[in-house]
Amino acid sequence: MHLDKINSPEDLKKLSIVEMNELSTELRQVLLKKLSEHGGHIGPNLGMVELTVALHYVFNSPKDKIVYDVSHQSYIHKMLTGRKDAFINSEKYDEVSGYTNPEESEHDFFNIGHTSTSISLACGLAKGRDLKNEKDNVIAIIGDGSLSGGEAYEGLNNAAEAGTNMIIIVNDNDMSIAENHGGLYKNLKELRDTEGKSECNFFKAMGLDYYYVSDGHDLGQLISTFNKVKDIEHPVVIHIHTIKGKGFEIAEKNKEQWHYGMPFELETGASKVSMGNAENYSNLTGEYLLDLMKQDPTVVAITSGTPTVLGFGPGRRKEAGKQFVDVGIAEEHAVALASGIAANGGKPVYGVYSTFLQRTYDQLSQDLCINNNPALILVNAASVYGMNDVTHLGIFDIGFMSNIPNMVYLAPTCKEEYFAMVNWGINQNEHPVAIRVPAMGVIESSIEDTTDYSILNKYQVSKEGKDVAIIALGDFYQLGQSVVSKLSAENNIEATLINPKYITGIDEELLENLKKEHKLVITLEDGILDGGFGEKIARYYGPSEVKVVNYGIKKELLDRYVAEELMKKNRLTEGQIIEDITSIIK
Template identity: 85%
Template sequence: MYLEKINSPEDVKKLSIDEMKDLSTEIREVLLKKLSEHGGHIGPNLGIVELTIALHYVFNSPKDKIVYDVSHQSYIHKMLTGRKEAFINSEKYDEVSGYSNPEESEHDFFNIGHTSTSISLACGLAKARDVKDETDNVIAIIGDGSLSGGEAYEGLNNAAETGTNMIIIVNDNDMSIAENHGGLYKNLKELRDTEGKSECNFFKAMGLDYHYVKDGHDLEQLIGVFNKVKDTKQPVVVHIHTVKGKGFKFAEKNKEQWHWGMPFVLETGASKVSMGSAENYGNLTGEYLLDYMKRDPKVVAITSGTPAVFGFWKERRNEAGRQFVDVGIAEEHAVALASGIAANGGNPVYGVYSTFLQRTYDQLSQDLCINNNPAVLLVFAASVYGMNDVTHLGLYDIGMMSNIPNMVYLAPTCKEEYFAMLKWAMIQKDHPVAIRVPAMGVIESGVVDNTDYSKLNKYEVTKAGKDVAVIALGDFYQLGQSVTEKLSQENGINATLINPKYITGIDEELLEGLKKEHKLVITLEDGILDGGFGEKIARYYGASDMKVLNYGIKKELLDRYVPDELMKKNRLTDVQIVEDIMNIIK
């Protein structure tokens, strides 16, 4: 087995072409075994095997610096740079992350998990190299739709005028997560169809040298072109045509489904994780919006490269037709697009993961909220129980969004509230409205939500009591229920329970009324405490005798944490909260 003998890129350089071909086969087998048992990014890594081997055969990492865009396709790079045991040995599967990580290896230069960043980061490495009068190669690898992001254009624009060594590898598999969208990809297709010879060439138009590789799985072609551009004195694009999911028939046939996946059966492709018949908010939202579209032709559903987040599988996208827009991986544009649609009488709904919405602060503030346009944003995986890689945390949305004037940010606790909020948000014309989609499963209260959401910042007292008031936001409402029940059953305290519903404002009338029979207010929020919801409540009571305890997550960068352990660490269990309450009451 060749892979077992690869401890660094130097070992790759000792192989013949035939041996590297055998290594490619071994790597795919190892990849599929781990992915079938552990899950992860499947298609992106299967499609870049030969490209990565050729890179390490020709270039001299880490002296030559390789930057992977998103870095979800860096598994093979990790195997060849001393981390193969994390792929071969099941007991060590979790010893490496799913993204590049400088703490793991000198061959990685950045923690990266969002798209369109590699060229800009590589430009920075190249500039530092130049001012130090060094001569190494700097290589940015970009693909899987990342060229559609604005930062990629900015990086290309800067790279084009550097007049120095800068190698940009465009891994063109004609896919993002779903299909690619945008005018640039029409030119990439034209370049593929003409084997790089079309006179219309986006990269040459920017002033970049250009090379095309027809078969990105042919090691001879790859090594040949890499040797040509190695030590170049000019910025250059190497455009390589690859097949996403290469070597695994299920991933080649259904590229969108196999971009990322949970553990699966190798022989059949069937998931090992039973989803049962449980409802999920993504599917329910897509179903709701598609039905709404049939009644209102002005509704436009928007995604930035992740259509499945709100249930727009390919069949639904086709059915929605022009009322569905995938802008590619361009979240900033998506927010501004939604504002423009709303400004001209349309009814936009943008579905997005919380972690990717972090890129849009300026557009939320400037393009949307200053103009007070009634766009609807559905924020998914904004929770301790969402994604947990350090590059994909969804915990920062409350502090980011709830402090922008004109924004109305809502936090439903159940299915009934979610759809009541969504219905109101799509009808009203007074505000931009965001909804923090519940992330802990679909919970039905069995109670119709008749709230008039146009009366902003009115909290709901769901259980009246005294002495202690628990204000439990969104997904943590059920935790609030457990706390009040425990206080009653174990300590004889009849606490008040409040569902605030609104993240962006406080109910001063209700908070003032609590002063009469309450000594302590507890806030629970599924996000970072600093700048969060609870601090608004604490600030309101600052000059009074009311004691306030804020519960949420300590501000820190977390990586691959276990949610229940994080909850305990932040004293977010009903036992710990009740213990804190009793210590204060006593």
């Protein structure tokens, strides 16, 4: 095997074209084996094999600096830069992350996990180089799907003006996670159809030099083009046509499904992870919204490149027609679009992952909340039990969402509450509303939720008690239930249990009444403590004799953590909370 002899890009440069083609086959086989056993980003990495080999053959990493957009397509890069054992040896699979990471290798320059960023970051590297009068190459790799993000346009605009060495590789496989959306993609198709010869050329219009590679899996074409632009003294775009999922027929035919996946059978593609028939909120939401659309033509579902977060697979998208809008990877636009739809009488529902909603703070504040437009935002994977990579953490939402004036942020504890909140959020016209979609599975209470959510910030007392009150928010409500039950059964403490439902405000009347028979108030929240829900409660009780203890997650950037270990570290286990309560009470 050629891969056995590749420990750095320098080893790659000793190979012939024939040998590099053989190496590419080996790399794809190793990649598929790990992906089938461990899961990961499948289609993006299979489509980048030859391109990455050619890059490292021509350029001199790490002196020449390569920046991967999102960086979920950097697996081959890692294998060629000294980290192949983490792909070959199953015992070492978790020794590297799924994204670039400077702590792993000098060949990585950024921790990246969000999209449309590579050109801007590379512009910064190029400017730093120029300030030092150095002469290395700076290369930004960006997929066609990521070009829809506003930061990509900003980076292209700046790169064109900078006027020095900057190589932008557009990896065009005619796909985002799902299909691409937006006017830009008509021009990309025209460029592919004319092999880059169309007079209408978006990149040239931006003031950039331009090359086209028709077969991004042909090492000869790739190497020849890269050699032409190596050490170039002005900015250039290399537009490369690749196939997402290349070399794995199932992934080539089902590109959306095979963007990312859990472990699977190599021969059939069948998942090794049994999902059973368990309900999930994405599918339930998609079913609910599609039914509502049939009754109300003003309801519209919005997504920014992740349609399945709302349960809208290809079938539902087709059935919804104009009442479903995928804006591409453009979260900021999605929020502003939702505000505009709401301002003109529509009923927009924007589904987004918590980690990506971070990109929209200005639009939430300026475009939506200042205008107080009644859009509904469904915030997914906002939990300790959501995504756990440092670039995809979803646990910061409470701090930034709940402190924007006019926003009503809700935290359901069960299926009944969730759909009652969704129904209210869509049909009310007084506030921007966001709902923290439960992340702990679909829990049914079998009790209809008759809450009038238009009466803001009214908490629900689930169990009356004294001495101790536990205010348990959203996904941590069940933890609160368990603590209250054990306090009663094992410690003879009859605690009050409260389901606050509202993240954005406090129920002053209820909190004031608790003072009469309660010495201790406990808050539980599935997020960062600093700026969080519990601090609002603590601030209210500050001048009083009531003691408040906030439970949540310490503010830190976590990477690939184990949720149970993180809970224990933050004293969020049932036993630890009970231990603290009994100690304080006694």
